[in-house]
């Protein structure tokens with residue numbers, strides 16, 4: 001059985017074709033510059049590659065290019081899309097409506113569209129992609145929505161509410177929703193397997209640290225808190241995003257610089273974080289290299305991010321009254337031993353001990369804590385596409 005996984009943005013479309021018998025990727029690719037010009041890069045698992053520039057005025061033409069790449073190009077992996085059992089879509093915002101993945105029908109599509117008010121950069125693009133899929137593949141291939149937010153729907157009101165006048169929650173749904181839920185779910189499930197325990201019996205902290213980043217506390221088998229908030233801007237400092245800060249700093253800057261709310265939003269999302277502080281790059285590798293070479297602002301950026309991550313981990317130990325396992329995942333979490341060492345050393349008071357040699361293994365699943373550590377620490381490569389494919393398969397079975 002083959003599942004096609006789609007992660008659509010407004011001008012891009014990432015996809016994977018996954019064979020569910022082996023849970024292996026048969027092909028993956030990316031369509032870019034949709035609505036502007038159009039280009040596709042498609043790779044088969046055996047290394048064959050197909051690249052083309054082709055007009056993609058809408059997502060429909062992008063899917064047509066994907067069909068060509070998958071079924072006719074030199075890097076073809078199937079004869080026809082009839083071989084595909086279902087399509088799984090990554091959806092950024094499921095609001096308070098979707099606490100789990102679901103089959104897409106016209107009502108669900110309308111709800112995803114309405115939730116665009118909470119995720120204007122993402123949900124409208126997902127709706128376009130789903131409609132384009134229906135147009136390209138017809139109604140006979142089932143489509144499933146897998147939400148970044150649904151794993152966090154188990155948070156209690158005391159966790160997800162903001163201390164704003166209650167009417168903004170009632171009128172607009174302003175509250176914490178979280179993000180990266182598919183990854184946190186995947187990794188926390190994997191921790192339970194590695195621990196050989198039922199997830200209900202362990203307290204887990206998952207640190208998903210990539211360009212975008214969030215930390216989640218998982219207790220009694222469900223998410224009880226997460227660092228991202230109303231949007232994926234909250235939490236700790238990221239590649240280009242601020243994370244949590246005093247909102248009056250923003251109203252102050254807006255007044256001084258005569259900036260609109262949209263401009264402030266842009267600065268907080270795209271010009272801040274590691275990039276804003278270092279002035280060098282949003283990429284962790286570049287900023288770390290500059291810090292090592294003696295650049296003071298780069299060093300400050302690295303120190304700030306590590307300190308903020310530590311504070312979140314510490315606060316979740318308090319929130320759960322303990323922790324049994326900590327997992328690091330995503331680009332930085334999987335690949336930056338120094339960040340992991342900093343966090344774990346500063347949790348020494350909990351009895352966290354890591355093995356320096358194991359900690360220097362990069363990008364693969366490994367337990368990096370010592371045998372006598374009171375908390376087990378893991379590096380677990382995330383696989384959001386596989387998690388989407390598994391949910392999709394479960395819903396059509």
Ligand code: ADP
Nearest residue numbers: 209210211212282283284285330331332335336
């Ligand atoms: P996103 O999916 O949010 O765009 P990723 O999970 O791909 O982000 O993570 C990207 C980040 O991971 C970048 O900041 C990059 O520098 C960092 N990264 C990737 N590989 C390494 C590495 N070998 N060492 C340190 N950082 C790395």
